[in-house]
Amino acid sequence: MSAGMFPGCRVVIGSLLHSHAATRSARDLVGRSGLVVRLIPRGTSVYALVDLDDEIRGYPGQRRWPVHVDDLVLVSSPSAAHAERVPFIVGIEPFPAGSPTRSVRHAVPRDQSDRERVKAVCRRSVRPVRSTIGLLAFDPSSALACPECADLGHQA
Numbered sequence: 780m781s782a783g784m785f786p787g788c789r790v791v792i793g794s795l796l797h798s799h800a801a802t803r804s805a806r807d808l809v810g811r812s813g814l815v816v817r818l819i820p821r822g823t824s825v826y827a828l829v830d831l832d833d834e835i836r837g838y839p840g841q842r843r844w845p846v847h848v849d850d851l852v853l854v855s856s857p858s859a860a861h862a863e864r865v866p867f868i869v870g871i872e873p874f875p876a877g878s879p880t881r882s883v884r885h886a887v888p889r890d891q892s893d894r895e896r897v898k899a900v901c902r903r904s905v906r907p908v909r910s911t912i913g914l915l916a917f918d919p920s921s922a923l924a925c926p927e928c929a930d931l932g933h934q935a
């Protein structure tokens with residue numbers, strides 16, 4: 780399984796045994812390093828969308844590849860300890876009513892970070908922020924934090 784593997788992890792592609800045929804055909808992927816952008820559960824398997832450090836020969840412009848997590852070697856997870864302690868990540872309301880120039884940061888349950896749209900703690904519909912450096916923790920003390928999310932997130 781994907782224990783210890785999450786967005787922001789640095790990985791090396793160790794093999795292509797478990798990955799899709801389309802991925803397996805790109806043999807040059809083996810040995811390449813990159814960052815896990817997100818995890819993609821498929822039935823009992825979990826794939827990681829890996830953002831390669833460099834393109835491989837024959838696939839110009841394609842930096843991101845879905846690779847089965849069992850084919851990946853974990854190099855480092857700098858935010859591992861950090862991620863364990865993050866109950867809420869940041870969600871953005873694209874066009875907040877009343878303050879169109881200011882983006883408000885809402886609290887989104889961490890386990891919903893891979894969805895397009897989620898209900899924030901304050902019940903507003905928001906878009907979770909994905910970052911290649913890992914999870915973006917919701918900071919209730921930020922000037923940009925939604926006051927309702929800051930209050931409720933505290934109690935949760």
Ligand SMILES: [Zn+2]
Pocket residue numbers: 884885886899900901902903925926927928
């Ligand atoms: Zn909110």
